[in-house]
Amino acid sequence: MRFILASGATNLADGVALVAWAWAATLLTRDPLLVALVPLALRLPWFLFSLPAGVVTDRVDRRRLILVMDLLRAFSFGFIALIVWLASPLPAAPESGVALPGLFVGMVLAALLVGMAEVFRDNAAQTLLPALVGPDRLEAANGRLWSVELIGNALAGPAIGAALIGLAVALPFAANAAAYGVAVALVASLSGRFQAEATGPRDWRRELREGFDFLRGLPILRDLALITGVWNLLHQAMMVALVLHVQENLGLSAGVYGLILSAAAVGGIAGSVLGPRIVARMGGARAAQVMLLTSAPAFLGVALAPGAWTLALSMALFEFSGLVWNLVVVSHRQRIIPPALLGRVNSLYRLIATGMMPLGLVLSGAAMAVAEPVLGRSVALVLPFWLAAAGAGLLTVWGWRAIGRGFTSS
Secondary structure, three states: OHHHHHHHHHHHHHHHHHHHHHHHHHOOOOOHHHHHHHHHHHHHHHHHHHHHHHHHHHHOOHHHHHHHHHHHHHHHHHHHHHHHHHHOOOOOOOOOOOOOHHHHHHHHHHHHHHHHHHHHHHHHHHHHHHHOOOHHHHHHHHHHHHHHHHHHHHHHHHHHHHHHHHHOOOHHHHHHHHHHHHHHHHHHOOOOOOOOOOOOOOOHHHHHHHHHHHHHHOHHHHHHHHHHHHHHHHHHHHHHHHHHHHHHHOOOOHHHHHHHHHHHHHHHHHHHHHHHHHHHHHOHHHHHHHHHHOHHHHHHHHHHOOOHHHHHHHHHHHHHHHHHHHHHHHHHHHHHOOHHHHHHHHHHHHHHHHHOHHHHHHHHHHHHHHHHHHHOHHHHOOHHHHHHHHHHHHHHHHHHHHHHHHHHHO
C-alpha cells in the first residue's frame, strides 16, 4: 500500500508537470521548435540513460535508488519554482526567440534532471514490483498501480496544474517539490532487501551483453519494444502540437486544457480496471492486437475534433487502449524475465520503447515549422495529428502479425 501511495504522489506531480512544463514554455516563446525543447529535455534522458539505469538497477538496492531519484526530482522542481518566481511577472512571449533566455535555459536544464531521474526511478520501480507480488497477480497488481497513477498523473494532476498555473506560474513547480518529498517519506518506510543477486563479476560490458543476449533470444520482446517505441514517437508528435492547437485553433484556456487531459484519464482508469478482464477473456495476444488497432482512429479523432468534448473523447480512447496494451506487455515482460536480469533487459526494452520519444518531438516541431509558411499556421498545427494517424495505420498492419507470431512461440 505504501508503495502504491508513493507512486500516486509522484504521478500526481507528473500530472501537474504535464500542464506546467508545456504551458510555461508557451509563456516564454510561441516558436513551435523552441516550445518542443522543454518536452524534448524531459524525454531525451530515456535515450541517454536507459542502459546505465539497467546496470545500476541490477546492482543496487532498488528501494534506495528510488529514494535518491525522487530526492533529485524534488530538488529540481524546487529550483525551477524559485527561478520562475524570481522572474515573475513574465513578459509577453515573442513569436520567434525567447522572452527570458536565462529562465528558458534554466527550465530546460531542470527538465533534463527530472527526465534523468525518471529513467532510473521508473526502471527501478518496475523491477521492484515482482518482488512484492506473485507472478499470477501481476496483471491485477499492475492494474491497481496504474489506476492510482492515472488518478494522479492524468486525472487530478493536470486539473490541479492548470488551476495552480492560473494563480501563479511558479506554484505547480513548488507543489511538485512537496509531492516528491511525500513520496520519499513513504518509500523510506518500506522494509526489506530489494537487491538482485549478482550473476557474475561486476563488469558493465558483460552485464549489458548478458541482458542484450536475453532480449535477442526472445523476438517477441524486441517486437513489442519496437511497436511501443513507434507508438510513443507518434504520441509525442501529437502532444507537442496539442498545446498550441488547443490555444490557437480551438481558443481554449489552460483550465480547459487540463480538464481535457483529466477527462482522458477516465479512459485510462477504465482500461486499468477492465484490462485484467479483457486479457482474461481475449488472451494477451488478441488484447494487444485490438488495442493497437484503435491507434489510427484515435489520432484521426484528435485531428477532426471541433471542440473540447470531442477532443476529450479521442484522448480517452488513447488512454484506454494504451493502458490495456501496457497491462499486457509489461506483465508479460515481468513474468518471463529472470529477476537478476530484469533491470538490464527492462532498460534495453525501454531504450527502444521510449528512446524514440525525442525524435517524435523534433519531427513534430519541424513539421509545423516547415508547413506553416506553405499551409498557414492553423493547418500546420494539426499536421502532426494527420501524420501520426498515417503512421499508426502502417504500424498496425505490421504489428498485428508480429504479435500473433510472437505470443504463440514465447
